[in-house]
Amino acid sequence: MNGNSTEWWRNSVIYQIYPRSFCDANGDGIGDLPGITQKLDYVKSLGVDAIWISPFFKSPMVDFGYDVADYRDVDPIFGNLQDFDCLIEAAHARGLKVIIDQILSHTSDQHPWFEESRCSRDNPKADWYVWQDPKADGNPPNNWVSVFGGGSWRWCTRRRQYYLANFLKEQPDLNVHNPEVQAQLLADMKFWLDRGVDGFRLDAVNFIFHQQALSDNPPRPLKLDKKGLPPVNHYDYQWHKNDKSQPENLVFLQRVRQLMDQYPGTVTVGEVGDDNTHKIMADYTTEQRLHMAYSFDLLTEDCSAQFLRETLEKNRAVIEKGWPCWSISNHDVPRSITRWNHGLSLELAQKRAPLFLLMQLVLRGSVCLYQGEELGLAEADIAFEDLVDPYGINLWPEFKGRDGCRTPMPWTDSADQAGFTSGKPWLPISQSHRNLAVNLQQDSQHSMLNQFRALIEWHRQLPQSLATAQQEVLDTGNDLLVFVRRADKEVYLVALNLGTTEESYALPQEFFGAEDITPGLFAMELRENTLVLPAAGAGVLRNSN
Structure with a gap:
């Protein structure tokens, strides 16, 4: 296109x-x-x-x-x-x-970079990963948790430090600040x-x-499931303000x-x-x-x-x-x-x-x-x-x-x-x-x-102008998803029935008499400027300016 x-x-x-x-x-x-x-x-x-x-x-x-x-x-x-x-x-x-x-x-913990980095605190790649001393009581530096479950900090006996792993413990995080x-x-x-x-x-x-300050992530209000239970993964218990999106x-x-x-x-x-x-x-x-x-x-x-x-x-x-x-x-x-x-x-x-x-x-x-x-x-x-x-x-x-x-x-x-x-x-x-x-x-x-x-x-086969056309979603209040795409010379209306029963949509006046370019595999009927769509039906109309 x-x-x-x-x-x-x-x-x-x-x-x-x-x-x-x-x-x-x-x-x-x-x-x-x-x-x-x-x-x-x-x-x-x-x-x-x-x-x-x-x-x-x-x-x-x-x-x-x-x-x-x-x-x-x-x-x-x-x-x-x-x-x-x-x-x-x-x-x-x-x-x-x-x-x-x-x-x-992040890399694998078997990457040569990490193999070298974890050997000591003063080797050439010592700062290629995120290392941090434990708290005074030996606990991890902060409360960050892993996407895959468990804490984000893993203990390394060689360096006597923790390394950051936002996913699995075998996936140490690179220090891209370096x-x-x-x-x-x-x-x-x-x-x-x-x-x-x-x-x-x-x-x-x-x-x-x-x-880099390694501040704690703040707690997140828990979103309960249909059974009234909190999330399975404790990753969802925090707002992740400090461990990503910096x-x-x-x-x-x-x-x-x-x-x-x-x-x-x-x-x-x-x-x-x-x-x-x-x-x-x-x-x-x-x-x-x-x-x-x-x-x-x-x-x-x-x-x-x-x-x-x-x-x-x-x-x-x-x-x-x-x-x-x-x-x-x-x-x-x-x-x-x-x-x-x-x-x-x-x-x-x-x-x-x-x-x-x-x-x-x-x-x-x-x-x-x-x-x-x-x-x-x-x-x-x-x-x-x-x-x-x-x-x-x-x-x-x-x-x-x-x-x-x-x-x-x-x-x-x-x-x-x-x-x-x-x-x-x-x-x-x-x-x-x-x-x-x-x-x-x-x-x-x-x-x-x-x-x-x-x-x-x-x-x-759609015109190239549609690629960057502006988009506006219309609020139908029902199971129809309807939006308009506006290009320089054409305007398109798209209606999709996401419900399980027939839905109708009264067309805006600018689409009266518009060209029907709906793909043939979708059911759609036009009755006096009203789109009638069965479940899983769709309509795509085009009007040239």
């Missing part, structure tokens, strides 16, 4: 590939880079603009690649640097951009840019800096942007998780920082029209020139077809999946589509003995972790392991996913796969 080649990312559709679970080329049960390369024709057939590949760096895999032991090498389970170069070449030959995950806030660390991280990003990557998805981007982040992200600008057409997308995500997204995507950012606001269980109206309006009110990237599923949360359809019939749930893709495609911003969404995959049910995610193991049974959204892609329904591997898969294949395998949907006109393809193609 965007004619500016250096800003291809505006209104782009990015397809997230979780490499462990996409395709296994060597039969060891774990997906790999050659497996991705084998499936690039499939990815291209979706009509997406780019792929984002979750971490494949050398790692002990305690957090499945988000604990990096070498920023410049491929872990052997995924292949090698030559395999990556082949993937880049094959993707570019098909017109696909390649974005890779980059983790700037200029040497900043320079090294930028050099490691340059290494991949020189190999031809088109950008980076920056993991937990607002965790890069911590408050002002130094903004300065460092400008340095990241300066590096990216040396490689025209490359892009950064940041993952933002905080209490005030819209303001942070705005700050992080303006003043020559990140190109775009996404938050966890649409990765929650609430997808009501009222919640989406409030979320989109909060975003519009602050982001202005910044750029959101809308994601409703990824490798960290239950799949959207399960998460957003509690209590609904399978038939209605399947009808709503294309509706939510349409919503993402016509919002101001870009789209991130997680592998398997195009097949309509639901969250897999994983037995405790099959869990591998430490997050879920730590908080079982109230929280089952992230394995249910990470199970292997089903390629062929009748093949062993659904065509994912010839060996034993690292996570079990969901039997319910076999019925949704790619081969079964490939040639079926009305399959979820081909509905997603049709929607993405419809989106590609």
Whole structure:
């Protein structure tokens, strides 16, 4: 849609590939880079603009690649640097951009930097991580807690100090206040840019800096669940004012942007998780920082029209020139077809999946589509003995972790392991996913796969002017999500029925006689300037000025 080649990312559709679970080329049960390369024709057939590949760096895999032991090498389970170069070449030959995950806030405790840093208090990398003396009574320096459960401070017997670990104890936080660390991280990003990557998805981007004074986080009023119980994870008991989202982040992200600008057409997308995500997204995507950012606001269980109206309006009110990237599923949360359809019939749930893709495609911003969404995959049910995610193991049974959204892609329904591997898969294949395998949907006109393809193609045909058109959400007070996009020469009205019954909407006068450009797979009726939408129905109207 965007004619500016250096800003291809505006209104782009990015397809997230979780490499462990996409395709296994060597039969060891774990997906790999050659497996991705084998499936690039499939990815291209979706009509997406780019792929984002979750971490494949050398790692002990305690957090499945988000604990990096070498920023410049491929872990052997995924292949090698030559395999990556082949993937880049094959993707570019098909017109696909390649974005890779980059983790700037922490490393593995097996990274050579940390191995050296923890040896003593006076070695060359002694200050490359966040170290602090204990309190007089031996307790940690403050009350910060880990995202994955437990305290954020871990004791090191060699240095007789605590080190900061905002996630797992095997993921020590880098001290990015140190200029040497900043320079090294930028050099490691340059290494991949020189190999031809088109950008980076920056993991937990607002965790890069911590408050140097190490002040306690204030308590947070507890939000009780439906049973009247407080949160399962004690991370939710604090306002995280001091352990992330620090002002130094903004300065460092400008340095990241300066590096990216040396490689025209490359892009950064940041993952933002905080209490005030819209303001942070705005700050992080303006003043020559990140190109775009996404938050966890649409990765929650609430997808009501009222919640989406409030979320989109909060975003519009602050982001202005910044750029959101809308994601409703990824490798960290239950799949959207399960998460957003509690209590609904399978038939209605399947009808709503294309509706939510349409919503993402016509919002101001870009789209991130997680592998398997195009097949309509639901969250897999994983037995405790099959869990591998430490997050879920730590908080079982109230929280089952992230394995249910990470199970292997089903390629062929009748093949062993659904065509994912010839060996034993690292996570079990969901039997319910076999019925949704790619081969079964490939040639079926009305399959979820081909509905997603049709929607993405419809989106590609929209005028370039829509990419940066302004957006206004209209308060209908019912289950309709309605918003208007205003470009220089066109104005669009989008109405989506998120309820379970028919809804009507009286059109504003400026849309009387407007052109109906609704994708053909959605039901909609126009009765005397009133839109009538069944459950999961949608209407898109265009009026030329």
